[in-house]
Amino acid sequence: MTVEDIPRLHELSVAVSWPHRADDWAMVIGLGHGWVARDQIGRVFGSAMWFPFSDSVASIGMVITSPRLQENGAGGWLMRRVLAETQGRARVLNATKEAFRLYVSLGFKTLAAVHQMNGVVTSVPEFPATARPMRDADRAAVLRLDTDAMGVARPEVMAALLAVSQGMVIERDGQIVGFALLRQFGRGWVIGPIVAENEADAMALCGPFIAAHQGQFMRVDTRETDGPFRDFLTAGGIEAYDTVQRMSLEPLPEPVGPARTFGLVNQALG
Template sequence: MPPAPTKLLESYELVAAPMTLDDVPKLHELSIGVGWPHRPEDWALVIGLGEGIVARDEIGRVIGSAMWFPLGDEFAAIGMVITSPRLQENGAGRWLMGHILNTVGARGKVLNATRPAYRLYISLGFMPLSPVYQHNGIVGAVAPGPRHARPMTAQDVAAIHGLDSIAMGIARPDVLDRLLPLSTGTVVERDGRVTGFALCRKFGRGHVVGPIVAESEEDAIALVAPHAEAMEGSFLRVDTRQPDGPFRQFLIGSGIRHYDTVTRMGLGPVPQATGPAFTFGLVNQALG
């Protein structure tokens, strides 16, 4: 078996090792240290859906992470790339990304870049595609808007898989199969056909609504409204690529305010949505 890859960084010697569920407690500490809200359960979810590496120092502390998630055979999403700011400045992020890029190989790659990591990804050849707007906050009185969604049932699952594939430009059945048992859902139905859906689950400080797939902003509002009403007085998050308009104004009017912006980036070919349904809310920033 070849020796584990190492990197000497200032006074640290970092060792890269495959990420496992046993790493969750230390990964949780790592993400708390950089202000990310992920719970241990949120780490377990992504580890179950992808592959990752951890960077350990000489005494076994986890001081870096990076993951990738297969999207069919041709594409991959990259996420959960974390290092402390000082180590990032000294090349730890580039070292971790090098391992991930070598593993992913020729697949087209997408990721969501935070502001501190943006220049690193540009230097690795990624190109900006679109902003992603993180909305979160304590839900107040839910803003007025359409209310034509209904609760999801088991009979809707096949349609939800199909809509997600259309909106993503690639099928990801493993992701939805993992999310559905953890989520409550809403759907929009027209003429006996499901045309949109939204899933809400526990995440971070409260709950997140995502994915949200709809044919229009009106439908996206209708899909989110019941979840917001159920979460009144609680923390709710939505990550969306939607520009300013009725959907984001509905979120803001309900107390789910714009908190931060990251940038969706791609390297090589990336999945393309075909419509008429599009993604109005992400599963999370790692999975898209």
């Protein structure tokens, strides 16, 4: 997979109703490694990517096959190539309903559900006014928080995100204890990652972004199944849309805490 494939990859993702823009494809191609499957006349009918978080962990994503070939083994062919390239790392992915059986057949085990919340912001629910805009001086603390919440460092991913995102942080007693990033994605905006110690902090981090984008489309991918944070998003018009399953092939590093991930970068990058 190369940047020259982006126009055809964009067509492929549109065909399966994924929201990725050409710019979103450019970001993931810059961060990972991938394969495309072509037919005899050069049309792209499949894709699969992997992203190195470290020498020990890789995230797999952007696995798409043309609807007419989903039952003909194209997904398995692509996944076997990705798995061969990632041997020696713990592999993690977020499985769509369409691909779930494929991943089970390859040995992946289910960890948790990831809920895609999206919609046009219709109102601004109340939220604690405890977050402030991120500064350059906060960068090291934000990277440390992300590493602790993930259980593994992903400096290349975070560097790419910070270059195109707005950030909010929560500071207590001179320490950064939570952060959230906002960037353009798909039909509008996505908030992620969101790393916080509790639901009130997660709401405080997202609230300013929601308030600034009334009438615009916004997305959050979260592992929260219910509770105040989910209710807060729903009250603003960011509602449950779809669910995927987080799966892994090997045991993953444990998060350190106390902060945890309330919102993903996206389903490919975790």
